[in-house]
Each structure stands twice: as C-alpha cells, then as structure tokens.
Amino acid sequence: MYRYDEFDAAFVRERVEQFRHQVERRLKGELSEDQFKPFRLMNGLYLQLHAYMLRVAVPYGTLSARQLRRLAHIARKYDKGYGHFTTRQNIQFNWPRLKDVPDILAELATVEMHAIQTSGNVIRNVTADHFAGAAAGEVEDPRPVAELIRQWSSLHPEFSFLPRKFKIAVSGSAEDRAALRYHDLAVQIVRNGKGETGYRVLVGGGMGRTPYLGYVLGDFVEKPDLLAYLEAVLRVYNAEGRRDNLYKSRIKILAHTLGPDEMRERVLREFREIKAAGTLQLAEAERARIAAYFAPPAFETLPDEMPSGDADFAAWVATNTHRHRMPGYVLATISLKPIGGVPGDVSHQQLDGLAGLMDEFGFAEIRASHEQNLVLPHVRRKDLPALHARLRELGLGTANAGLASDIIACPGLDYCDLANARSIPVAQKIAERLAPRQNEIGELKIKISGCINACGHHHAGHIGILGVDKKGVEFYQLLLGGSAAEDASIGEIMGPGFGEHEIAGAVERVVDAYLKLRREGERFLDTYRRLGMEPFKNVAYGEELHAAH
Amino acid sequence: MAQMLTANRLIDGCVLYWRGADWSEDFAEGAVFGGDAEAKAALRAAQPFVAGNVVVNPYLFELKDGRPLKEREWIRALGPSVRPDLGKQADNPPSGFARRAAPDKPAVERDDDVSI
Numbered sequence: 001m002y003r004y005d006e007f008d009a010a011f012v013r014e015r016v017e018q019f020r021h022q023v024e025r026r027l028k029g030e031l032s033e034d035q036f037k038p039f040r041l042m043n044g045l046y047l048q049l050h051a052y053m054l055r056v057a058v059p060y061g062t063l064s065a066r067q068l069r070r071l072a073h074i075a076r077k078y079d080k081g082y083g084h085f086t087t088r089q090n091i092q093f094n095w096p097r098l099k100d101v102p103d104i105l106a107e108l109a110t111v112e113m114h115a116i117q118t119s120g121n122v123i124r125n126v127t128a129d130h131f132a133g134a135a136a137g138e139v140e141d142p143r144p145v146a147e148l149i150r151q152w153s154s155l156h157p158e159f160s161f162l163p164r165k166f167k168i169a170v171s172g173s174a175e176d177r178a179a180l181r182y183h184d185l186a187v188q189i190v191r192n193g194k195g196e197t198g199y200r201v202l203v204g205g206g207m208g209r210t211p212y213l214g215y216v217l218g219d220f221v222e223k224p225d226l227l228a229y230l231e232a233v234l235r236v237y238n239a240e241g242r243r244d245n246l247y248k249s250r251i252k253i254l255a256h257t258l259g260p261d262e263m264r265e266r267v268l269r270e271f272r273e274i275k276a277a278g279t280l281q282l283a284e285a286e287r288a289r290i291a292a293y294f295a296p297p298a299f300e301t302l303p304d305e306m307p308s309g310d311a312d313f314a315a316w317v318a319t320n321t322h323r324h325r326m327p328g329y330v331l332a333t334i335s336l337k338p339i340g341g342v343p344g345d346v347s348h349q350q351l352d353g354l355a356g357l358m359d360e361f362g363f364a365e366i367r368a369s370h371e372q373n374l375v376l377p378h379v380r381r382k383d384l385p386a387l388h389a390r391l392r393e394l395g396l397g398t399a400n401a402g403l404a405s406d407i408i409a410c411p412g413l414d415y416c417d418l419a420n421a422r423s424i425p426v427a428q429k430i431a432e433r434l435a436p437r438q439n440e441i442g443e444l445k446i447k448i449s450g451c452i453n454a455c456g457h458h459h460a461g462h463i464g465i466l467g468v469d470k471k472g473v474e475f476y477q478l479l480l481g482g483s484a485a486e487d488a489s490i491g492e493i494m495g496p497g498f499g500e501h502e503i504a505g506a507v508e509r510v511v512d513a514y515l516k517l518r519r520e521g522e523r524f525l526d527t528y529r530r531l532g533m534e535p536f537k538n539v540a541y542g543e544e545l546h547a548a549h
Numbered sequence: 550m551a552q553m554l555t556a557n558r559l560i561d562g563c564v565l566y567w568r569g570a571d572w573s574e575d576f577a578e579g580a581v582f583g584g585d586a587e588a589k590a591a592l593r594a595a596q597p598f599v600a601g602n603v604v605v606n607p608y609l610f611e612l613k614d615g616r617p618l619k620e621r622e623w624i625r626a627l628g629p630s631v632r633p634d635l636g637k638q639a640d641n642p643p644s645g646f647a648r649r650a651a652p653d654k655p656a657v658e659r660d661d662d663v664s665i
Contacts, residue, residue: 050628
C-alpha cells in the first residue's frame with residue numbers, strides 16, 4: 001500500500017487543525033452557515049436528514065487492517081456503531097456531531113486517511129478495479145496509476161473550482177469491473193501491437209439526469225504523458241464546461257456536445273502545449289517509485305486445488321471467489337448484502353473482526369468495491385474453509401456475489417437530504433423475494449437510486465430502479481438492460497412507475513419472465529437484449545406472458 | 550393546509566421543531582400553524598436562532614390529518630425506516646403518530662408523468 005511521506009502527513013495534520021479552527025469559529029458564531037458550508041463540504045461533511053454525514057475517502061478502495069480498526073473505533077466512539085460503504089469505494093458515517101468532526105479527522109490522519117475532496121466541484125476520490133493486482137488476465141496493476149492521479153489531483157490549484165464534480169476510474173483489465181464508461185474520465189491500461197503498455201483514456205461518461213457512456217478520447221497515451229494528457233482534458237473542461245446551468249455542467253455534456261473529433265482536437269492542443277513546456281512528464285524512476293508501494297506479496301507455490309467443505313462453503317466458493325492470476329490463490333468477495341440487511345453497512349464489530357481476520361491470515365489489504373462489497377485480493381485456496389468459517393461468525397458469509405440479492409442501493413430517503421424515495425427497503429424486499437432462487441437466476445445486477453443523482457447506479461443495472469416523489473408519495477421507475485461492465489449500456493425506462501408496495505412484485509414478475517424466456521447460457525441481460533422490453537413490460541404491469549414468446 | 554416549522558441543530562444536526570418560542574426534539578411538541586400568515590410569522594420568529602448559531606436551515610412543512618404529508622418528514626421525525634433502533638424512534642418514539650401503515654393500493658393513480 002502507498003504510505004504517506006512526511007509532506008503528506010504534515011499536510012493532512014495541518015488541514016485537520018485548519019478545520020478544527022473553522023468549526024470553533026462556526027460554533028462561536030464568527031462564521032455564518034453560508035460562510036462555513038463550503039469549508040465543511042471541502043472536508044467531506046454534509047448535513048443530511050437526521051444528522052451530519054462524514055464521507056471518508058478510501059483511495060482506489062484499498063484499506064489496511066490498521067485503517068479498519070480505526071474506522072471501527074470511530075464508528076464506536078463518535079457514531080452509532082456502524083459505517084456505510086458507498087458506490088465510490090468510500091465509507092460514510094451517518095451520525096457524527098459537528099463538534100466531534102475535527103477529532104474524527106485527527107483520528108483518521110493517524111492512519112493516513114482523510115475526507116478531503118469527497119465533496120465539491122473537484123476531482124473526487126479516484127476509484128479502481130477492486131480486483132487490481134490480482135485478477136487473472138490483467139495487463140498491469142492499475143493502483144500505481146490511480147495513486148499518481150490521486151497525488152496530481154489532490155488540491156490541484158487549477159482544478160479546485162471546476163464547473164462540477166469530476167470522477168475518475170482506473171482499470172488494468174479488459175474485463176471492466178470499474179464502470180469505466182460511466183465515468184467523467186477513465187483510464188484503462190492496454191497493450192499495443194508492439195507489446196508496450198500505455199493508457200486508453202475515455203471521457204464523457206456519467207449517470208444522473210442525463211446518462212451517457214464515455215467514448216475513447218486517447219487510444220494509446222504513452223506512460224510518461226498520462227498526467228499531461230489528463231491535465232489537458234481538465235483544462236478543456238474547466239475552460240469550456242457549462243457553469244451557467246447545473247444540469248449541463250458535467251463534462252459528459254461538453255464531450256457529447258462537441259463530439260469525439262472536436263473534443264480530441266481541443267485536448268490535443270492543450271496537451272501539446274503542456275508537453276512542449278516539459279511539465280508533468282512522468283519519468284520511469286518516479287513511476288517505479290510509486291509502483292514499488294504496490295508490489296505483490298511473496299506468493300507461495302501452491303497447488304491449484306479447491307478444498308472441499310459443506311454445502312454452504314461450496315455455495316460461497318461458487319459465487320464469492322474469483323480466479324486469481326497465481327495458482328493456488330483466489331480473490332474472495334465479502335458480501336455486505338446479507339439477505340434483508342442494509343447494502344453496504346458494516347458494524348464496528350465486523351470492521352474489527354475483519355482486521356483480526358486479516359492479521360490471522362496474513363492479508364495486508366482489503367478492498368472496498370463500487371458494488372458495496374469488500375474484497376480480499378490474495379487468499380490461499382487452502383485457507384478458504386477457515387476464512388469462510390470466520391466470515392460466517394462475523395455475519396459476513398453471505399454467498400451472493402453477482403446474484404439477485406447482491407443489490408447496490410444508495411442510502412435513499414432513509415438518510416439522504418437529496419433523495420425523493422427510499423432505496424434500502426426496496427432492496428431488502430427484492431432480496432428477500434429473489435434470494436431463494438438466486439442461484440437458478442444466475443448473474444443479475446439490480447441497482448437502486450433514491451433520486452435522479454443516481455448514486456445507486458440505476459442506469460447501469462440489468463434491472464435498475466429509480467425512486468421518485470409524486471405528490472409526497474414514493475414511486476419507482478423500472479429500467480431494464482443497463483450494464484456497467486465491458487458490454488456497457490444504459491438501461492431503458494419501462495414506463496409508468498410502481499408504488500412502494502408494487503415494485504418488488506414487478507421485479508419478481510420480470511425475473512419470472514426471464515426464467516421462462518431464456519435460452520441456454522443466457523444471463524438476464526442477454527435475454528433482454530435479444531427480446532427487448534415488450535415481454536418484460538407486459539408482465540411487469542400484470543399481463544400474462546404472451547404465448548408468442 | 551396546516552404546517553409546522555423544523556430545522557437542524559447546528560452542533561449535532563439533530564432534527565428540531567419550533568414550539569412557539571424555542572425548539573423541541575419531539576415532533577409532538579411542535580406548534581401547528583393553521584394558516585400561511587401564522588406559519589410565516591413563526592419562520593421570522595425563528596431567525597434569531599439562526600443568527601444565534603443554534604439551528605440551521607429552518608423551513609416549513611405541510612401536515613395532513615396532523616401528520617407530515619411527505620415521507621421525508623416522517624423519516625426525519627422518527628429515524629431511518631430500516632433501522633428502528635436509531636434516531637428519535639429508538640429511545641423516545643414521538644407520540645401522536647406511528648409509521649404509516651402500508652396501503653393496499655397506490656395512494657395516487659398511476660400515470661405517465663412519474664418522471665424526473
């Protein structure tokens with residue numbers, strides 16, 4: 001893992017004390033709320049429905065056992081005993097008191113964490129493939145690149161007041177586990193015809209009110225040029241992004257208004273200027289210095305056999321473990337989606353328990369995924385039975401990764417000031433209905449947002465659900481056919497919305513139709529793409545499945 | 550339509566209700582205004598508490614049959630619907646109303662403008 005140098009550590013400490021002073025001034029009345037609000041948002045502190053909410057950055061989703069223990073301590077001492085992992089690989093605390101937040105930030109600083117740039121019109125926490133450095137078939141570990149981008153984008157003076165927030169994702173695989181095409185900007189490590197590695201840069205993706213898939217801006221950006229290229233993209237956006245209309249202010253609007261050719265030309269103009277000035281060139285030595293922090297563990301030579309166990313263990317291995325690049329190892333997904341639970345929530349006991357488990361099995365790190373789960377990247381196959389037993393003791397042994405009950409849901413109206421409808425109870429009802437059949441159903445990505453801001457990624461769900469407010473009553477739109485993977489697509493809205501007590505039944509009828517209509521080997525998404533909306537729409541609104549299908 | 554005045558307490562964000570001269574954490578103690586003029590007068594009367602750094606973001610919300618019209622205000626008054634052990638509902642359930650019973654049918658007719 002990356003470790004702070006003396007400058008990083010000193011900076012974060014100073015920032016904590018600066019915010020402590022700002023909070024003191026606010027509480028004494030020396031700052032009004034209007035004056036204070038930008039300061040608290042710069043430090044990740046929001047005011048939600050019931051209390052303040054602190055969003056803590058987890059760069060590219062990577063956490064150590066020491067950091068987990070500190071998060072557990074914060075949850076216990078300053079909050080109500082739990083945290084919530086978000087779709088940007090961050091963790092949020094839902095109940096901190098304003099007067100305690102400087103102390104919380106000071107606690108975070110002791111384990112090299114902070115909440116800077118988790119809000120505001122800046123470059124937000126950089127996310128990455130949660131299988132980074134471990135996935136079979138990966139071209140290169142994306143975390144060193146993510147770290148370089150993090151360093152470049154942290155407090156970048158030119159990009160502290162962008163037209164709107166800016167989200168970057170990085171992956172080193174052809175399989176997309178980082179939702180690259182839904183990001184403002186994405187970096188994919190690729191290999192060219194000569195066998196050299198470089199970067200494919202995509203731009204203009206986004207969810208929200210106007211969803212777009214990003215397009216390829218740079219086919220193959222050479223390694224020394226990456227930051228210069230990104231700086232060029234941000235300069236074009238900063239200068240030309242819409243500041244006059246909040247709804248048109250993201251780079252997706254600029255990128256798709258200009259189109260790929262014009263956007264590319266404008267970026268290249270800036271890029272040539274930056275490159276000619278000789279700045280932001282990434283020397284091999286500097287890239288190697290950063291990469292050294294992410295050196296893989298000393299892998300043992302192990303047989304590639306999967307140990308056997310009871311039916312629960314076999315089910316968990318089948319769904320929650322994934323092929324590793326080294327024989328004898330697997331990646332293991334720790335589901336934060338117990339059936340009927342709150343997606344992404346984790347208690348302080350579970351955080352401490354996971355830290356203990358990391359020590360016990362020698363895991364240096366754990367990852368938060370954008371799907372609101374945790375991932376252990378390097379698990380010896382022979383350790384799986386003991387690991388699974390320990391996870392079950394912690395209430396973290398749910399075998400559902402990638403299945404119907406592994407639902408992404410934003411906090412929704414149960415917590416969020418922006419939400420129009422609740423997300424979590426809808427996720428719980430759907431999970432409870434579909435869980436008994438989820439292995440038969442197979443891969444199914446259900447994603448739920450409580451408002452159009454789309455924190456629950458509803459546009460990218462095989463089945464997406466968007467909560468809306470209709471005269472004070474919660475309604476839910478159903479979308480089908482979205483994907484955030486390498487076959488990315490934007491879900492199509494089915495039609496009129498469903499009431500709070502209808503939506504889970506509608507989803508179940510859609511799934512039932514899929515089970516009747518699917519061909520051998522087809523996922524829900526494949527069947528939808530083959531047949532279109534009509535058969536699913538008919539059953540969702542209560543009609544019999546047409547015989548022609 | 551009847552209204553109430555709410556805000557969040559500055560120091561901890563706790564949801565508060567205006568009870569005529571000061572604030573209460575309990576929905577049931579909040580003052581109910583029958584008319585717009587009365588409600589706006591309360592909003593004006595609350596401003597010194599904003600200037601005095603006691604509360605932030607005061608606003609009026611509507612009631613129907615003595616209960617918040619919008620789900621949002623029900624949830625603020627009680628706590629997260631998915632965590633009955635948290636929020637006001639945990640230790641001191643607000644008197645005067647309970648969480649809305651699930652209707653058998655949608656409260657409003659479905660139509661095509663359920664969109665953003």
